[in-house]
Amino acid sequence: MSPSVELERLYDEHAQALYAFLLHLTRSEPDTHDLLQDLFVKLARHPNLLNDIRNERAFLLQMAHHAAIDLSRRRQTRAQHYDELEAELATAIAPAADPDEQVFREVLSDALAELPPDQRAVVHLKLWEGLTFEEIAEALGVSPNTAASRYRYGIDKLRERLRPLYDETQ
């Protein structure tokens, strides 16, 4: 398989998952675009990067997580610029046609944004990528117990925040 075709395959298989994960981490569509592009540029420059990798998706999510952390650290030195972007926070959750459901999703997006990034990353990988705690631990560079506890803390916060809406919509 030629390198160009291989890149296309990687994009078609993993771009959606990477996009949602990065968007949940950065809350910014332009940043997500830049990070996703940087990731594929890195893959193009190092075609052997995925050799001997058992779980491509987990490895790419790990790369995306590292890139998002690097960006966040750079942004912390430019807090003013970051504050300007606060008003443009984006969410990875698709909008709904039903108004009640849309309210639920908006509140969920806000609640997710309020989670610490470490908990947000674990919640996303567990809920929307279906990774095990071992896989999440490997992707984020933490122990499985740490990943599990972060998930539990995050889910508890989301549940508390969404309880009124959840009970209404049931």
Add this chain to the structure above:
Amino acid sequence: MNTDDFEKRMQRLPMRPVPPTWRADILRAAREARRSQTAPERSEAVSWWRALFWPSPAAWAGVAAVWALILGLNYSASTPEPTLAAVSAPLASPAELRMALAQQRRLAIELLELTPPTEAESPKPSSEMRPRSDSNVEQVCV
């Protein structure tokens, strides 16, 4: 609210799709990055050779032609010529070997423009060279 139900409901929430225009942008950027990574190595090598040869290409061509001539002459000079020993066939018997040696000797003499020594000129043994027993016999006769 059951935790499992809550998690299941969250899992069912659809994610926004990647904007369709991103695919072409990102893949183009990745391909360009790959090309720009390989292109500098090639252009550096080409520019090095160009910097070396560009100032006087005719002079370099002349030097290359002279070297080709020198190598050709050297090759032709080092080609071994057939020697007399190599030409002569292997001898089968001592008689043939003697004949061949005599022929070689004559040939060498001819080449050196010398005349072959005759039997008359061959040195005779002098009286001083006779055995001592012969001199004793003469003295007895006297």
